[in-house]
Amino acid sequence: xxxxxxxLRAERDWTQADLAQRLDVSRQTVNAIEKGKYDPSLPLAFRxxxxxxxxxxxxxxxxxxx
Amino acid sequence: MKLPDSLGFxxxxxxxxxxxxxxxxLWSLVWAFSFLAITLxxxxxxxxxxxxxxxxxxxxxxxxxxILAHRRFLRETDELQRKIEVEALALAFGVGLVGGxxxxxxxVRGGVPAKDFIYVFxxxxxxxxxxxxxxxxxxx
Numbered sequence: 755x756x757x758x759x760x761x762l763r764a765e766r767d768w769t770q771a772d773l774a775q776r777l778d779v780s781r782q783t784v785n786a787i788e789k790g791k792y793d794p795s796l797p798l799a800f801r802x803x804x805x806x807x808x809x810x811x812x813x814x815x816x817x818x819x820x
Numbered sequence: 821m822k823l824p825d826s827l828g829f830x831x832x833x834x835x836x837x838x839x840x841x842x843x844x845x846l847w848s849l850v851w852a853f854s855f856l857a858i859t860l861x862x863x864x865x866x867x868x869x870x871x872x873x874x875x876x877x878x879x880x881x882x883x884x885x886x887i888l889a890h891r892r893f894l895r896e897t898d899e900l901q902r903k904i905e906v907e908a909l910a911l912a913f914g915v916g917l918v919g920g921x922x923x924x925x926x927x928v929r930g931g932v933p934a935k936d937f938i939y940v941f942x943x944x945x946x947x948x949x950x951x952x953x954x955x956x957x958x959x960x
Contacts, residue, residue: 778834782956
């Protein structure tokens with residue numbers, strides 16, 4: 755599953771650590787999601803969309819699988 | 821209390837994770853030392869039987885405290901760290917199961933001494949941190 759985490763984070767000038775703190779996860783988790791190595795759970799995906807204040811489908815793209 | 825960065829090689833994740841991981845590591849060490857000490861006491865027959873039994877149960881209690889510390893870490897850590905931990909535990913369990921049964925077959929056949937079965941547990945203990953390191957590498 756592809757995502758726009760890195761772009762959205764850069765638009766807000768946040769570091770991975772900043773985003774990790776907002777999501778209450780480790781920096782490694784943010785890094786793994788950005789690189790597509792780890793797909794977040796549904797609750798975390800919703801938390802991410804809430805942090806970026808946009809619908810979940812604008813952050814994650816389920817059509818483009820691995 | 822904030823942990824110093826010099827302990828980063830021991831722990832990873834958020835400050836909460838680091839604290840919980842350090843707690844697990846410390847309790848594991850205490851339990852391991854207690855286990856070694858009581859093993860030595862039993863082998864050398866240094867203490868009366870009753871005191872030795874108290875020592876054995878004391879060591880078990882330390883082991884239970886270690887399990888509870890590990891459970892707390894797993895509950896409070898984030899989902900990726902939990903996944904890494906579970907994969908590492910599965911690897912250690914697999915090594916213990918396969919290694920243990922293989923060792924048991926060899927012991928039945930008479931190829932290895934049954935009393936050295938403890939090495940199977942040692943292999944499990946060593947495999948777990950290796951699994952954690954492999955997981956961290958896989959997801960980084």
